[in-house]
Amino acid sequence: KQEVTQIPAALSVPEGENLVLNCSFTDSAIYNLQWFRQDPGKGLTSLLLIQSSQREQTSGRLNASLDKSSGRSTLYIAASQPGDSATYLCAVSPDSSYKLIFGSGTRLLVRP
Amino acid sequence: DTEVTQTPKHLVMGMTNKKSLKCEQHMGHRAMYWYKQKAKKPPELMFVYSYEKLSINESVPSRFSPECPNSSLLNLHLHALQPEDSALYLCASSLQGGELFFGEGSRLTVL
Numbered sequence: 623k624q625e626v627t628q629i630p631a632a633l634s635v636p637e638g639e640n641l642v643l644n645c646s647f648t649d650s651a652i653y654n655l656q657w658f659r660q661d662p663g664k665g666l667t668s669l670l671l672i673q674s675s676q677r678e679q680t681s682g683r684l685n686a687s688l689d690k691s692s693g694r695s696t697l698y699i700a701a702s703q704p705g706d707s708a709t710y711l712c713a714v715s716p717d718s719s720y721k722l723i724f725g726s727g728t729r730l731l732v733r734p
Numbered sequence: 735d736t737e738v739t740q741t742p743k744h745l746v747m748g749m750t751n752k753k754s755l756k757c758e759q760h761m762g763h764r765a766m767y768w769y770k771q772k773a774k775k776p777p778e779l780m781f782v783y784s785y786e787k788l789s790i791n792e793s794v795p796s797r798f799s800p801e802c803p804n805s806s807l808l809n810l811h812l813h814a815l816q817p818e819d820s821a822l823y824l825c826a827s828s829l830q831g832g833e834l835f836f837g838e839g840s841r842l843t844v845l
Contacts, residue, residue, distance in 0.1 A: 653831060665740075665824055665836040666777070711776060718831040720765055720790060724776035 624649045626714050628725035635702055636733050643697040643728045645712035650690045653715040656722070657686050657697050660709045669697070669710075702732045737761075738837035740825050746843045749815060755840045757808040757825030765789075766808040767834070768800060769824040777824055783808060784830070815844045 625648045635641055645655070654673045658666040670679045670686040672695065678687040685698040695712055709729045713722040738759045747753050757766065764785050769777035782790035783802040797819075799811040808825055825837045 656834060658836075663822070663839075663841070665738075665838040666826075666834075668833050668835060671833040713776075713834075715831070720767070720782045720784065720828070720830070721779060722834065726776055 624652075624714060624716050624723050626712060626723050626725040628710075628712060628728050630728060631726065632729040632731075634731040634733060637702060637704060639702050639732075640698070640700050641702055641730075643699070643710050643712075643730070645695040645697070645725055647693045647695075647714050647723075649716065650693050651716065652690060653717050655686075655688055655695050655715070656713050657684075657695075658711045658713065660711060660727070662709075666711065702730075704732050704734050706730060707732050738825055738827055738835050740823075740837035740840050742840060743838065744841045744843075746845065747812065747815065748845050749817075751815075752811070752813045754812065755810040755823055755825075755842075757810075757837055758806055759827040759835070760806055761827060761835065762805075763827035763829055763832075763835070764805060765828045765830055766802060767826040767828075768798075768808070768810050769826065769836075771822045771824055771839070781810075812842075815842075817844050820844045 656671045657669040672688045683700040709727045711727045713724045741756045766783045768780040771777045780794045781800040786802045801809040822839045824839045826834045828834045
């Protein structure tokens, strides 16, 4: 059974720091992996989608990598800003069946 | 337009009430989803519709009744809910195997 883990559960950094959020999964046979951002009381915003055949995806200051063999993905945020403060969730799709398995998220606080 | 629109944003209902949550998307996505999210927890999948047919029902109690009237609309009918059903209800849509787009959610409180 696929399990997705995100460590740390919470992270506090000063503004301007580059940071890495981690996501690990137990079964390397995945279809794709998606990173989301969620602000308190709001819906999820899709940040990046990595297909199983891809190694990384980039959008602005965000870069997500995927290493299926080791069951890991990282989300790199460059030059963090207070507006980046949110909960970041990764989710794995085991196949094309529409199911997503979510990690518990990392709550990020970027201090001015 | 990469928007999923949910109404109402907030809903308070008694345990004997009947209400509905609504979701709309115009991205041409043929998969639509209902998720339930409790505080400080990840979303939990409830239902998936694919091409307007119910594809996945994650053993959700019958007091939650989904409906997909057409490819752009998704409803969740609520009846005889319990206080523990209070949560944020999220709608999402996608192409098959593609990126999920979520709405802002409907915050439900059951008294």
